Amino acid sequence: PFGPRDKYIPKELLWPHIQEFVDGALSHIMQMSKVLGEQVGGGQPLWPVAIHGHYADAGDSAALLSGALNVPMLFTGHSLGRDKLEQLLKQGRQSREEINATYKIMRRIEAEELALDASELVITSTRQEIEEQWRLYDGFDVILARKLRARIKHGVSCHGRFMPRMV
Numbered sequence: 822p823f824g825p826r827d828k829y830i831p832k833e834l835l836w837p838h839i840q841e842f843v844d845g846a847l848s849h850i851m852q853m854s855k856v857l858g859e860q861v862g863g864g865q866p867l868w869p870v871a872i873h874g875h876y877a878d879a880g881d882s883a884a885l886l887s888g889a890l891n892v893p894m895l896f897t898g899h900s901l902g903r904d905k906l907e908q909l910l911k912q913g914r915q916s917r918e919e920i921n922a923t924y925k926i927m928r929r930i931e932a933e934e935l936a937l938d939a940s941e942l943v944i945t946s947t948r949q950e951i952e953e954q955w956r957l958y959d960g961f962d963v964i965l966a967r968k969l970r971a972r973i974k975h976g977v978s979c980h981g982r983f984m985p986r987m988v
Contacts, residue, residue: 833925836949839878843885850890865879871895877929880936887939896940896985902929903957917974934960940985951987961985 854866873895874883880896887894902924909920921927935966937960939945943949955961966984973979 825959832862832987835878840882840885843889846882846886847889860911868892873897874936875899877932877936881932884893884935884939884965893941893946894936894939895942896936897944898933898936900949901954901957902926902933904954906918906930907957921936930958934958937961937985943985945986945987955987 828876828969850869854868858864858866863886868890869892871884871893872887872890874880875897876899878899883894883896905924906917906920906926909915909924912918914921937955937958943955945955956963961984965982966987969979969982969984
């Protein structure tokens with residue numbers, strides 16, 4: 822049922838199956854929540870307190886799960902798509918269309934934007950990742966993020982604006 826072990830499936834071919842994975846994960850989480858509730862929760866289901874996605878495809882999945890379960894989301898990007906696209910274009914060996922055909926880079930970037938929008942916290946490896954890589958995304962602005970954090974710290978309204986914390 823899992824296919825031949827000697828065959829590698831490129832991760833880009835799994836993108837169309839994310840919703841199927843999320844549906845299965847939701848079913849599993851609901852089942853496990855009931856079981857855990859019976860075992861240690863006094864008969865009440867025990868729900869996850871957060872969802873953490875790593876990399877773009879798992880970020881896409883985690884965003885959907887976070888919304889369905891109404892729990893906070895954390896995200897760790899690893900090798901961001903917009904930065905990878907810029908680096909590949911600078912090399913000049915492939916056109917944007919060829920890069921997209923090979924890496925499904927636009928779908929990856931879309932997933933990273935979704936994960937960014939859904940996240941309460943983004944875990945990064947370096948300050949450079951925050952200031953130079955995440956700044957390439959529509960959903961994050963370093964200066965605005967600092968201003969919003971300062972406003973929140975001082976109890977001033979952000980008028981519905983939100984940006985995930987990056988650490």
